[in-house]
Amino acid sequence: MNTPLSVQEYRELLAAALPEATDADTAEPNVQSLFTPDSHRAALYVDSTVVRGGRGVGKTFWYRSLLDETLREIAAQEYGIxxxxxxxxxxxYGAALEPxxxxxxxxxxxxxxxGIPPYDLWxxxxxxxxxxxxxxALPEWRDKAAWVRNNPGAAERTVQIADREAQxxxxTRLVLFDALEHLHRVRAQADRLVGGILELALAMRLGTRAIRFKVFIRPDMYDGALLHFPDASKLSSNAAALTWSRANLYGLLxxxxxxVENELAQRFRRITGGWHGELDSRRHVPPPLLSGDEQFQTEQFTRLAGPYMGSNFRKGHTYTWLPNHLMDGVEQVSPRSFMSALQKALSETxxxxxGHEFALHHEGIRRGVQKASETRVIxxxxxxxxxxxxxERLAGYQVPIEQERVEAIWRESGLVEALRKEAERYVPGASEGDAPVRTGxxxxxxxxxxxxxxxxxGVMRRRADSRIDLPDVYRIAFGVGRKGGVPRVTT
Known part of the structure; x- marks a missing residue:
């Protein structure tokens, strides 16, 4: 019998499903958490060398999943690769220390x-x-890199042998790279190291049949990498991107x-119908309607949050309102922001x-967006x-705003000098050598x-009338106003 879940039961299920910490570094992927959105298929192709994605979109998740044989097999079968x-x-390379x-x-x-050349090092x-x-036999990486430089013939023969054995x-010998923002705390040096990885990746792609790299990288780092080598453009031609559609985000939810491993999740699966297990009885795969049909997803989310962001449709529909207000200027929402906003919405509710009639209150959802904005700005x-x-120099102003006004605000507030001082603080040998990776x-x-x-x-966007706008996911926490927009968090 498919008995509907009560409001309290929905809240209990959401509490068990939504993680307290949404940082990918705090949780290893497993068979239950492996979700395979259609938009990520190209990123898993063995020949997709460069996989671009911002924070929280799944780079580290897929890096770790590909290292796990069971998860790799699930992904291969569900994507048909x-x-x-x-x-x-x-x-x-990765975040874990593996000397x-x-x-x-x-x-x-x-x-x-x-002065070790990055290419030799990689x-x-x-x-x-x-x-x-x-x-x-050489314990130190400087000695290993020196051996490569001094023994090019032996190095090439090693690659040739590995390639032939793999064939x-x-x-295919697949070498994975992740966490490239941690390569070096000076951005110029990080760019050189990334350039070395990508140059070697292309050399393997062009010179071997069974050796491939897969490099998970932030778009700004890829754009800033020093790609001064022949045929570098070929890396862009087969690059993939980790993107999330609105249906993907709700499918993940x-x-x-x-x-979730409890009785409420079992009832939820019976209510929504069509679930099946793949490879492992602990893993349940939602039906296509639930993972990719916006109309069906709207019906299900309405059971959780009600239809509107207030008393009627003029306040917005809950299903579209949440991702719309988490979207950046290039119309992307990270699943980390989405799930974090829902977790905060549940906590606030x-x-x-x-006593609200739904598991999530619309004011809780607004507070979730505010919290997600704070996190994204950090x-x-x-x-x-x-x-x-x-x-931050635009705080107190309202968007949309004329571009000439933005330029004037920056000139009057001394932005150029501030940027120059910031850049000078993070040069090789500077005392802030322990600071995070910096870029200008x-x-x-x-x-x-x-x-x-x-x-x-994606931090700004230009409207059709040429005025400059800020998406809410940045605007709110930076204290920039918009008439009728979601206000900044006040404590």
């Missing part, structure tokens, strides 16, 4: 100071993965709810609106501090180019 069943995967597999951030800083990492015996056994400020320097804009002294770069990053 047969070749993914025949790969031997190695770590090229026997690749140099860590501290070692990389020293190696760069010593070549040494590749040969180490292949078990090159002479490299195995003979019908497998329902997948997560259906894979339980503490402030416990993230972008860590990744690109210059963005904060530029946007391409043209810090040109306000017009600054606006264009912020638009590319």
């Amino acid at each position: 047969e070749r993914l069943l025949r790969v031997k995967v190695s770590r090229g 026997d597999l690749y140099p860590g951030p501290g070692n990389l800083r020293q190696l760069m100071e010593e 070549y040494a990492v590749l040969l180490t993965a292949f078990g090159q015996p002479e490299l195995q 003979a056994s019908g497998v 329902f997948h997560t709810m259906g894979n 339980r503490s402030q609106y416990a 993230e972008v400020s860590e990744d690109m501090p210059w963005v904060r320097l530029a946007i 804009p391409r043209n810090p002294e040109d306000p017009v180019q600054l606006i264009e770069e912020l638009i590319e990053l």
Whole structure:
């Protein structure tokens, strides 16, 4: 019997499904959490060397999933990528400290100071993965890189042997790279290291049949990498992007709810219907209607949050309102922001609106968007501090705003000088050597180019009438106003 869940039961199920911490580094993927949106299929192709994606879109999730044989098999079958069943995967770089597999951030800083060419260094990492015996006898990465430079013939023969052995056994040697923002705390050096990875990736793609790299990278880091080598454009031609449609986001929510290990999740699966297990009885796959049909998803989310963001449709429909207000300037929403907003919405509802007729109150959803905005601003400020320097000067103003007004505000507030000082703080050998990775804009002294770069990053967008706008996911926490918009969090 498909007895509907009560409001309280929905809240209990959501509490079990929505994680307290939404940082990918705090949780390993597993068979229950593996969700396979259609838009990610190209990123899993073995020949997709570059996989671009911002924070919270799944780079580390897929990196770790591809390292796990069971998860890799599930992804291969659900995406219909047969070749993914025949790969031997190695770590090229990641957030975990694995000094026997690749140099860590501290070692990389020293190696760069010593002038070790990034290409030689990553070549040494590749040969180490292949078990090159002479490299195995060298404990230090500087010595491994020197061996590569001094023994080009032996290095090439090692690659040739590995390639032929892989072909003979019908497998592809796949080397994965992630967490590239942690390569070096000085952005210029990080760009050089990324350039070395990508140059070697292209060399393997063009020179071998069964050795491939997969590089998970933020778009701004890919755009800033030093790709000064022949045929570098070929990397862009087969690049993939980790994007999330609105249906994907709600599909993830329902997948997560259906894979909680309790009786409420079982009832939820019976109510929505059509679920099935794949490869592992602990994993439940939602039906296509629940994972990809917006009309059916709207019906299900209405059971959780009601139809409107207030008393009637004029306040907005809950299903569309939430992702619309989390969307950046290039119309992307990260699942991390989406799930974080829902978790906060649930918390607010339980503490402030416990008697509400739905599991989520619309004011809780608004507070969830506010919280997600705060988190997103913290993230972008860590990744690109210059963005904060530029946007925080617009606090107190309202958008949309004339571009000439933005340029005037920046000139009057001394933004160019502030950007120059910020850049000077993070040069090689600076005392802030323990600071996070820093980056600056391409043209810090040109306000017009600054606006264009912020638009590319999705922090700003240009309206049809040429005025500049900020998406809510940035606007709210930066204290920029909009008539009738979601207000900033007040404490």
